[in-house]
Amino acid sequence: MTLLFRRGLPAIGLALLALPALAAQPPGGGPPPAVGVTAVTPRAVTESNEFIGRIEAINRVDIVSRVTAFLEKREFTEGAEVKQGDLLIRLERGPFEAQLAQASASVAEADAQLQNASVTLNRAQALLNTVAGQRSVVDNALAAQRSAQAQLMSAQAQQRQAQINLDYTEIRAPIDGRIGRAMVTEGNVVSPSSGTLVTIVSQDPMYVLFTVPVRTMLEVRRRYAERGGLEAVTVKVHLPDGTLYSETGKLDFVDINVGQDTDSITLRARMPNPVLQGGLRGLTAGQLVSVVMEAIEPVPMLSVPRAAVITDQRGDFVYVVGAENKAERRAIRMGSESTPQWAVVQEGLREGEQVVVDGLQRVRPGNPVSPAPWQGAGQGGGGAGRPAQGG
Structure with a gap:
């Protein structure tokens, strides 16, 4: 029994020594x-980062009335594009035309009084060197002439104000853009306190605003420091339906403050917004888009x-x-x-x-x-x- 036990040891040892060799072999040997x-x-990879952004019009004007008058006629089509100087709204002109006529009459009256005062002054000055002339008469005539001149200037100012008020009865577009919905209908009395009558937003180009983590902005600026920093970055947008907008924008503004809650900073890019096929434009103010910030040149x-x-x-x-x-x-x-x-x-x-x-x-x-x-x-x-x- 002892002899068999001793003979078995070498066999078992050999088997144990063979296990690592078998494990190193693939299955089946x-x-x-x-x-x-x-x-x-x-x-060469074009580096890009994607963020959520919103389209914003570069110019936005709320049209308000400068005078108090009845809204006589609306000359624009809601939602249409208008050009600077286009007539938008006509207000009642009659009362302002009457004010202008009255102011013009006051100017004529003041001018006549000035002419008379000037004649009186000239006569007094001519008599001053004679026995009938008196210095006090000249002084009084000079004062009257200056008073008449001041009255004429006041009347002319009132005339200009009346003309300005009359011009305000025709409200024209101050910028090119798309006009919104009319807030006041014809026949209503409008005044400076009536609020916005209609809004115009510019169309081309547009802004796209988006926030990025400060770390991302610093990394991009450092990586492209030799190529102009953020100037070496282009901006593209994906529209809400997922399509890639055909135009490319450039960064033109980095906010001066960092959000304390999010540690992010707002960036702004300027995007072209031309008229597309069908007469429409690709970007609309307030639109939510996906912003892709992409390098101009690929990097290894x-x-x-x-x-x-x-x-x-x-x-x-x-x-x-x-x-x-x-x-x-x-x-x-x-x-x-x-x-x-x-x-x-x-x-x-x-x-x-x-x-x-x-x-x-x-x-x-x-x-x-x-x-x-x-x-x-x-x-x-x-x-x-x-x-x-x-x-």
Whole structure:
């Protein structure tokens, strides 16, 4: 019994020593699985960030009445575009025409009195050098002439005011733009205290306002410092139906205050808003849009095919083929510039490292693989690709 026990020990030891060797072999004891790999390389990527924004008119004018009068006629079509100087509203003119006529009569009367005072002054000055002349008479005539001149100036000012009030009975568009809904109908009495009669908003160009985290703004400014900072950024918008607006805007204002609750700052871009097919425009004041802040020129960023990226509960990762062709799990952080074809890697990989793109289901961390160049690498990364034969 003792002899059998001792003889069994070498056999058991040999079996235990063989276990690591068996574990290192693929199931079935075959060769390492073939996988397609590609190198981590920098690619020209157009950096972009997306935010929620709102369209705002550059100019907005609330039309109010400057005088008190009946609203006689509305000359515009609600919702239409108007040009600067177009007649919008006619107010009752009769009372103001009468005031102007009365003011004109006062001017004529004051002018006549001034002429008479001037004649009297000239006569008194001519008699001053004679026996009949008196200095006091000249002084009185001079005072009367100056008083008449002041009365004429006052009458002329009243005449100008009457003319201004008469002109106010025709309300014209102060800017080019689109006119809104009329707030007062014909036949009503309007005055400066009546409030807004109608609103006009400019149409081309438009502003788009959006808020971004301060950190994002600083990163963009630093990254493009040599290219002009924020001047190297363009702005595009996605309309509410998801379509990309055809025009591109430029940043023209950064707010001077940071939101204390959100640690974000407001940016503003100027967007062209031309008339499109059908006579309409793409942007409307108050419209909610998705704003894409995009670099003017692409910048090199480390990228791998999107097919190489796996996601689980711990996040995104790839398999890197390292020394002795062993696969290593590597956690990565992808950038917002990633596309369905390419993943932009901000952290986790170095340029030149080999990542597995095809055959991921056969890879186990720490096990060897048989790498071969990924055939999809030369095809723009559109598909999963397959490793070259013979690897």
